[in-house]
Amino acid sequence: MSALAMTLSALLAGGQMHDMANMPGMQMPATPKPAAAARKRPARRAAPASHAPSMPGMDMTAPAAACPPEHAATGHCKPATPTPAPEASAAPCPPEHAAMGHCKPATPTPAPEASAAPCPPEHAAMGHCKPATKPEPDAATLAGTDQPAGDAPPPAAPTTRAAARFYDPAAMAQADRMMRDMHGGMRFSQILFNLAEVQVQRGRDGYRWDGEGWFGGDIHRLVVKTEGEGGFGDRVDTAEVQALYARALDPYWNLQAGVRQDLGAGARRTYAVVGVEGLAPYWFDVEGAVFLSDKGDVLARGEAWYDQRITQRAILQPRVELNLAAQDMPDSRIGAGLSSAEFGVRLRYELRREFAPYVGVSWERRYGATARYARNDGERTGGIALALGVRAWF
Amino acid sequence: MIDAPPRLTRRQLLRDAGLAGGVAALPWFPAWAQPVSAGIATPLPTVSGTDIALTVGHQMTMIDGKPLHTIGVNGTVPGPLIRLRQGQTARLTVNNTLDEETSIHWHGLLVPFQMDGVPGISFPGIAARSTFTYEFPVVQAGTYWYHSHSGLQEQMGHYGPIVVDPDGTDPVASDREHVIVLSDHSPLHPHTIFRKLKQQGGYFNYQKQTLAGLLAGRDQPAKDRVAWGGMRMDPTDISDVTGSTYTYLVNGHGPADNWTALFAPGERVRLRFVNAAAMTIFNVRIPGLRMTIVQADGQNVRPVAVDEFQIAVAETYDVIVEPAEPRAYTLVAESWDRSGMARATLAPQVGMVAAVPPLRRRPLATMKDMGMGDMGAMNHAEAPAPCAPEHAAMGHCTPGAAAPMAMDHKMRDFANAPGLPRTPTVQTVAPMPMDRTGEPPQGLADAGHRVLVYRDLVALEKNPDQRAPSRQLRIHLTGNMERYMWAFDGVTLNEVKEPIPFRAGERVRVTLVNDTMMAHPIHLHGHFFELVTGHGDHSPRKHTINVAPGGTATFDLTADAVGDWAFHCHLLYHMHAGMMQVVTVRADDATEAAA
Numbered sequence: 001m002s003a004l005a006m007t008l009s010a011l012l013a014g015g016q017m018h019d020m021a022n023m024p025g026m027q028m029p030a031t032p033k034p035a036a037a038a039r040k041r042p043a044r045r046a047a048p049a050s051h052a053p054s055m056p057g058m059d060m061t062a063p064a065a066a067c068p069p070e071h072a073a074t075g076h077c078k079p080a081t082p083t084p085a086p087e088a089s090a091a092p093c094p095p096e097h098a099a100m101g102h103c104k105p106a107t108p109t110p111a112p113e114a115s116a117a118p119c120p121p122e123h124a125a126m127g128h129c130k131p132a133t134k135p136e137p138d139a140a141t142l143a144g145t146d147q148p149a150g151d152a153p154p155p156a157a158p159t160t161r162a163a164a165r166f167y168d169p170a171a172m173a174q175a176d177r178m179m180r181d182m183h184g185g186m187r188f189s190q191i192l193f194n195l196a197e198v199q200v201q202r203g204r205d206g207y208r209w210d211g212e213g214w215f216g217g218d219i220h221r222l223v224v225k226t227e228g229e230g231g232f233g234d235r236v237d238t239a240e241v242q243a244l245y246a247r248a249l250d251p252y253w254n255l256q257a258g259v260r261q262d263l264g265a266g267a268r269r270t271y272a273v274v275g276v277e278g279l280a281p282y283w284f285d286v287e288g289a290v291f292l293s294d295k296g297d298v299l300a301r302g303e304a305w306y307d308q309r310i311t312q313r314a315i316l317q318p319r320v321e322l323n324l325a326a327q328d329m330p331d332s333r334i335g336a337g338l339s340s341a342e343f344g345v346r347l348r349y350e351l352r353r354e355f356a357p358y359v360g361v362s363w364e365r366r367y368g369a370t371a372r373y374a375r376n377d378g379e380r381t382g383g384i385a386l387a388l389g390v391r392a393w394f
Numbered sequence: 395m396i397d398a399p400p401r402l403t404r405r406q407l408l409r410d411a412g413l414a415g416g417v418a419a420l421p422w423f424p425a426w427a428q429p430v431s432a433g434i435a436t437p438l439p440t441v442s443g444t445d446i447a448l449t450v451g452h453q454m455t456m457i458d459g460k461p462l463h464t465i466g467v468n469g470t471v472p473g474p475l476i477r478l479r480q481g482q483t484a485r486l487t488v489n490n491t492l493d494e495e496t497s498i499h500w501h502g503l504l505v506p507f508q509m510d511g512v513p514g515i516s517f518p519g520i521a522a523r524s525t526f527t528y529e530f531p532v533v534q535a536g537t538y539w540y541h542s543h544s545g546l547q548e549q550m551g552h553y554g555p556i557v558v559d560p561d562g563t564d565p566v567a568s569d570r571e572h573v574i575v576l577s578d579h580s581p582l583h584p585h586t587i588f589r590k591l592k593q594q595g596g597y598f599n600y601q602k603q604t605l606a607g608l609l610a611g612r613d614q615p616a617k618d619r620v621a622w623g624g625m626r627m628d629p630t631d632i633s634d635v636t637g638s639t640y641t642y643l644v645n646g647h648g649p650a651d652n653w654t655a656l657f658a659p660g661e662r663v664r665l666r667f668v669n670a671a672a673m674t675i676f677n678v679r680i681p682g683l684r685m686t687i688v689q690a691d692g693q694n695v696r697p698v699a700v701d702e703f704q705i706a707v708a709e710t711y712d713v714i715v716e717p718a719e720p721r722a723y724t725l726v727a728e729s730w731d732r733s734g735m736a737r738a739t740l741a742p743q744v745g746m747v748a749a750v751p752p753l754r755r756r757p758l759a760t761m762k763d764m765g766m767g768d769m770g771a772m773n774h775a776e777a778p779a780p781c782a783p784e785h786a787a788m789g790h791c792t793p794g795a796a797a798p799m800a801m802d803h804k805m806r807d808f809a810n811a812p813g814l815p816r817t818p819t820v821q822t823v824a825p826m827p828m829d830r831t832g833e834p835p836q837g838l839a840d841a842g843h844r845v846l847v848y849r850d851l852v853a854l855e856k857n858p859d860q861r862a863p864s865r866q867l868r869i870h871l872t873g874n875m876e877r878y879m880w881a882f883d884g885v886t887l888n889e890v891k892e893p894i895p896f897r898a899g900e901r902v903r904v905t906l907v908n909d910t911m912m913a914h915p916i917h918l919h920g921h922f923f924e925l926v927t928g929h930g931d932h933s934p935r936k937h938t939i940n941v942a943p944g945g946t947a948t949f950d951l952t953a954d955a956v957g958d959w960a961f962h963c964h965l966l967y968h969m970h971a972g973m974m975q976v977v978t979v980r981a982d983d984a985t986e987a988a989a
Contacts, residue, residue, distance in 0.1 A: 144931035145924050145950045147862035149903040154865060155982050157892040162958040162978070163516055166508040171518040179514025182545070183962075184879070184886030184972025190593045218879050218886070219818065248818040251806070251874045252626065279876055282623040309604045353590075353597055393593070 189215040190393060194305070194319075195346075197389025199229075199362060203380060206231040208362075208387075214246065221246040223256055223277075228264060238264035242273055253278030260291055267331035269293045283307070298326035299334070313350040317360075319343070328369050333377070335369020348391050360387040441468070442477040444485055448498070450520075450542075450552065451491040457641055458648030462581055464551035465492065465542075471646045472575045472670060473540070473554030480535045480561040486528045488520055495519040495544050498528070499919070499960075500556065501708060502538035502692050502937045505530040507957025510919055512543045515958050515976055519544060535560035536692025537666040537710045539575070546584035549672040549966055551646075553577065557666060558692075565854060566688045568664035568714060572655040576678075576705065576727050576736050578640040578671040587635055588967050595875045596628065598636045601733060601756050603629070613758060625805050627822075627911060629758040631875060632836070634912075634967060635673040637734025642674065642727065649737040652747065657740055659720045664688075665713050669705045672966035675913060675940070676727040677704050677838060678711075680740065681751060683723055685713040687846060691936040693922065694854035701843035704730065704835035706915035706940035708964035715740070722746035730837055730913075732756040757837030763911050764805070765824020765944030811909065813883075814870055819972075820884045821874040824909045830945030831927050836913055848947075849927045851934035857924050859952040860931045863903035869894075871941060871963070871973070873910040879971055880910075880963065886972025893976040894961065896953035905948040908941040914968065915940040916947075918977065919959040923949035938964060953979045 142148075163172050193211035208229040214221045223246045228239030244258035253276055260271040275289025284304050291299040305319035321342045325334045346360030365382030366374050374381050441448070448467050455464040455471045467473025478484055490496045497519050499511035509530045513519030520526040541553035555573045580587060590597040603613045614622065614629060622629055647653040657663045665685075669676060679685075679702040687698045689712035697714070705711055705727075717723060722741035729735065732753045739747055804825065808814055811823045831848035838845045873880040880886070896902060903926065906916055917938040924933035926948040933950070941947045962974035 142930070144857050144860045144929070145926040145933040146928065146930040149863035149866040149950075152865040152900075154867070155895045155897045155980070157895040158978050158980050162956075162980075163508055163518075167518050172514075175514040175518040177514075179512075180888045180890070183888060183970060183974045184881070185888030186588075186970075188589055188592045218877055248877070250816075251818050251821040252876060279626060281626060282620070283626060309602055311604050311606050312600045312602060353594060 185217065187215070187217050189213065192391075192393035194391055195227075195387075195389060196392065197358075197360075197387045199385035199387055201383055201385035203383075204231045204234075206237075206385075216246075219248045221254070223254075223258075230264075235265050236263070238262070238266065240264070244273060244275070246277070249276075249278075252280075256289070262332070266333055267329075269295065269297070269332065271299070280304075293329075297329050297332075300324040300326075310347075315348050315350065315356070317344075317346045317348065317358075319346070325370075330373065333370065333373040335367075335371075335373060337368045339368070339370040340364065340366045344387065346387060346389075346391075354393050356391045358387070358389055358391055360389075361385070362387045440475040440477045444483060446476060446484065446486045447489065448473065448486060449489045449491060450496050450498075455551065455646065457579060457643065457646070458650040462579065464579070465547050466551050467498075467554055470554075471551035471579075472577065473552070475554065475573055476540065476556045478532045478556065478558045480532055480558055482532050484528070484530060484532050487525055488528065489525045490520045490522060493522045495521055496542055496547060496552070497544045498540050499543040500528075500530075500538065500540050501917075502536070502710070503530070503556065503558075504533055504920065504922075504955065507920055507955065507959060510957075510959065512919065512960045515960050516919075532558055534558060534692065535564070536689060536694075537573075537668065537712055538692050539668045539670055539708075539710065541670060543960070546588065546672075546966060546970060548670075549578075549580070549584035549587070551577075551579065553670040555666070555668050555670075565694055566664065566712065566714070567662065569661040570657060571664035571666060573645070573666045573668070574655070574725070574738065575643075575645050575668045575670050576674075576676050577643045577646070577669075578635070578674040578729075579643055580635070580639040580641075582639055584672070584966075587639070588970055591634060591878045591967060595634070595878050596631065598634065598638050599628075599630060599731075600636065600638045601630050601731065625764075626876070627759075627764065627805075628875070629760070629763075630756065631759065631911060632731035632757060633673065633675070633729060633733065634878075634965070636731055637729060640674065640729070640734060642671075642676075642729060642734050642736035644725070644727065644736045644738040647738075649735060649750075653738040654744060654746075655725075655738060655740050656744070657717055657742060659718055659742060661716070663715050663717065663740070665715060667705055667711045667713065669707050669709055671707050673707070675704060675706045675730040675835075675915070676736065677702060677730055677835075678725070678727045679703075680715060680723050680725050682748075683715045683717055683740075685715055687851075688712050688714055690851050690934060691922070691938060693935040695934055696852040696854055696932075698846060698850045699844070700846045700850075702838065702841055703846035704838060704940075706913065706938065706964075707966075708915055708917050708938040709936075709940070722748040724748040724750050726751060728753060730757075730835070732837070759836075759911050759943060762828075762830075763836070763943035764822065765827045765909065767826030767828050811870055811907070814872070814909075815884045817881075817884045818877060819874050819879040819881045819886060820872045820909065821876065822909055822911070823870075823872075824907065824944045827907050827909070827944055827946045829948065830942040831925065831947055833942065833945075835940070836942060848925060848934075848939075851925070851927070852929045853924075853932045853934050856931050857933055857935065859901060859924075859954075861901045861952075863901045863950050865900070866903040866905065867894075868905045868907055871906060871908045871910060871914045871916070873912065873968070873973070875911075878967075880968040880973035881971075882961075882973060882975050887974045888972060890975055893958070893978045896951075896977065896979045897982040898956050898979050899952070899954055901950060901952045903948060903950050905946055906939070906941045907946050908943060911943045913940050913943055914973070915964045916962070917964045918951070918961050920955040920957065920979075921951060921953070921959070923951040925949050955979055956981065 161172050161176065191211065191213035193209060195208055195210040197208055199206045199208055206229055210227040212223060212225045214223045216222055223244040225242040226240065228236055230236040240260055240262050242258060242260040244256040246254045246256045249255050256275045256277055258273050260273045262269045271291035271293045273289050273291055275287065277287045280286045284306050287303045289301050301323050303321045305317050308316040310316055322338065323340045325336050325339050328335050342362060342364045344360055344362040346358045348356035348358035350356040362385045371381040450465065450467055453464055453466050453469060454461045455466065464471045488498055495513060497511045497513050507516050509528050510516040535558045538556040538558065539553060540556055541548045555575050557573065596602065603619060607613050608616060641648045644653045667678065684699050684701065685703065687695060687700060687703060689695060691710055703711060717740060720742045722739050725738040725740060727736040732755065735753060737750055805822050806820065807823060807825060808816060810825050814820060814823065834841065834845045834847055870883050872884045908914060915938050922935040922937055924935055925939065927933065939947050939949060956979050959977045960974065961977045962969045
């Protein structure tokens with residue numbers, strides 16, 4: 001059980017701390033080639049002649065708005081006076097535009113050294129870099145949005161509604177509440193049966209289900225889970241229902257706590273439940289829970305599955321489930337230690353996302369005292385079953 | 395790809411094109427939205443004047459020959475073109491025939507805040523079965539639009555275009571013009587769409603990576619898939635709602651309807667594009683024609699000739715085309731995840747069609763889209779060293795390291811965004827967000843022709859306010875695809891305690907940092923802002939800026955419109971999930987008193 005807890009916490013921690021140190025393509029180059037990079041950027045724009053638009057549709061009634069040379073150079077417009085196709089060298093190129101890669105300075109200058117790295121004003125303004133004092137024009141020549149921003153403090157947030165001056169304040173207050181609730185405060189629900197199947201196996205055919213429903217908002221939810229199995233023409237072997245409060249812990253994981261009631265052939269115990277459910281790295285759906293019964297017995301369960309998309313609608317789901325107990329529970333036919341394990345592979349076809357018939361195999365095995373109980377009852381301790389079912393949600 | 399939902403094929407389009415005439419004859423469309431349009435220069439049943447009546451109601455609309463439930467204005471989807479003149483006063487009476495509240499927001503028009511039409515912020519809303527009269531001076535010219543700000547009515551068809559003619563000469567001359575409203579429509583109710591997204595974030599994505607694709611050598615190689623899986627990031631997560639449910643519309647018509655815009659060869663034709671979609675960013679091109687961008691978000695810009703441009707949700711672009719030959723041209727507006735397209739035809743006469751290009755391959759998100767700076771490029775880079783000196787200067791990389799440096803970028807390291815709360819809403823924090831306004835928009839880097847980038851936009855006239863900003867502000871765009879939560883600064887609107895305050899008249903530099911792997915078209919009501927893209931006192935002025943995945947965008951804002959204003963992502967379901975806040979602009983009495 002502690003192993004399970006450790007696994008879970010490791011998974012949780014992995015979710016938080018996964019880094020990309022070993023990501024493909026995450027390595028920095030051994031040798032930077034700033035000169036090559038610096039040449040590369042202007043090259044993208046260096047074909048003004050090919051762009052040279054004829055400015056269709058622009059009725060240039062305002063000659064002042066015409067075509068400053070630096071924009072002509074960038075291919076944004078064509079100067080009013082017909083000039084020979086502008087060579088890159090002929091167009092004036094203010095240093096700040098050169099720095100941005102908009103144009104090439106008239107005199108071919110050596111590729112900038114890293115020390116003289118250009119610092120476009122908007123980046124400087126964002127604090128990304130510090131403009132080099134030497135080649136940059138001083139702040140006085142910068143216009144409009146090229147200027148750096150100051151650091152004045154923000155004003156205090158008002159507490160009144162401006163619209164209350166024009167409309168009934170009570171109506172505005174109500175509309176405001178509705179508006180806020182509508183943008184993020186809605187509640188939803190989903191009921192999903194991951195397993196709902198007939199199990200065909202040697203000896204005895206049976207059925208099995210495993211489903212869960214949630215109701216609520218983004219952070220707080222009520223979760224109801226149910227699972228069980230049985231044989232045809234027989235009583236329901238095992239069945240349980242859980243009612244849990246779930247709270248989002250982080251982007252992927254939910255803490256769940258509540259009660260579980262057993263309803264099957266064995267002892268009808270009631271348990272307190274604490275568990276987690278979420279999405280682990282590499283897209284594994286993981287669930288783990290610890291159960292404390294009204295008799296003081298402790299159980300634990302872990303489940304994980306993975307959806308491997310073969311096509312857009314055919315999905316292969318390997319799934320594993322482990323059940324553990326801290327003590328022997330003869331009434332429930334459960335023994336201490338790892339009591340049972342199941343491994344299944346199910347191939348479903350999503351006719352719709354919500355409705356996917358599947359076929360698969362399920363291998364199950366009981367261990368230790370649990371297996372002994374089963375043998376004493378004349379039951380099998382494990383085996384392979386063919387599973388035919390439907391994964392459905394709404 | 396093997397069993398993706400039925401797609402539009404070229405053959406289908408060509409076959410269906412023959413049906414267009416029949417659809418065109420339906421009487422309840424305004425003339426400008428008829429499948430055959432003579433251009434809005436001719437007299438039209440457009441609504442205009444000082445007193446305009448608008449009725450909002452349920453209706454059935456024919457799209458690609460199928461009747462679909464919509465909410466329209468004056469009986470059409472899109473609603474009628476509202477044509478105004480700069481300097482007039484507009485009085486618009488909205489009659490709500492729905493059994494629920496409605497509203498109309500005048501997107502891009504500078505109106506007094508109490509006329510801005512956002513229930514809960516600017517007014518209480520227009521109650522079911524009631525009327526409300528908006529009245530405001532029209533102070534500007536250009537192409538704008540209007541839409542509901544109540545519930546998810548916008549997805550149902552509650553939107554339409556606005557054109558304001560300048561009171562002087564229009565610097566953009568044309569012989570003819572067409573309004574082109576792009577949008578998306580689904581047979582699913584918008585609340586169903588949103589519920590599905592909450593239940594399964596990738597519900598509508600039928601272009602995921604598959605084992606079959608891996609075996610066929612498509613998409614990412616195995617080691618990249620493993621690495622991305624380790625981060626729980628899906629590189630095919632481009633658009634949340636896709637062509638698997640949407641039909642993409644031009645002026646309310648599906649691709650098979652083939653809405654046609656007429657021209658005479660040699661004319662200068664002005665196309666006024668409005669993206670009124672709920673969730674779809676479009677890549678627009680007209681094979682065979684160069685498009686010259688002359689206006690963005692209603693503001694004139696220096697002409698830029700391009701082959702393709704991306705129009706984010708809520709943006710407008712005016713372009714000039716000069717078709718010289720008497721032939722048909724196809725107008726293609728491909729959804730940016732390439733799951734479908736809106737299609738129209740430009741032709742000298744009705745019934746002519748041109749080839750419709752097939753959908754291009756969908757893009758995959760890169761490391762750069764996760765805010766890893768230029769790391770993504772290294773993935774595919776051949777030899778050249780990607781540590782350009784200007785990046786070194788910004789501390790984005792370190793040149794000259796003798797050995798390969800092991801980068802240790804955590805996907806959710808709050809050291810990269812001090813002050814950001816550690817909420818479940820924040821799935822990722824971009825470690826190295828870069829200004830991406832100079833790059834082709836997502837998926838268009840390899841288009842093979844000239845694509846508009848934000849840095850190409852230069853205002854035609856000098857900016858009205860050329861002051862340096864007195865302060866600056868960073869706002870993080872955050873989200874969680876697994877829980878389908880979206881927010882500014884990690885807090886969904888229902889949990890936000892305070893508005894974002896501005897002093898009346900102050901000029902502030904705002905940097906939007908996109909910590910998510912999706913693009914977010916961010917709209918501020920009541921203002922234009924100047925993009926900080928290196929154009930000084932000719933910075934382009936916009937009301938909506940699309941912040942690239944893992945990127946930043948910076949603008950200077952003059953907070954000159956006193957009142958309370960909505961500020962939100964214009965992807966409808968992102969806003970609905972909480973990616974919205976209230977911006978206040980108030981005179982700072984305390985400061986004045988102290989001074």
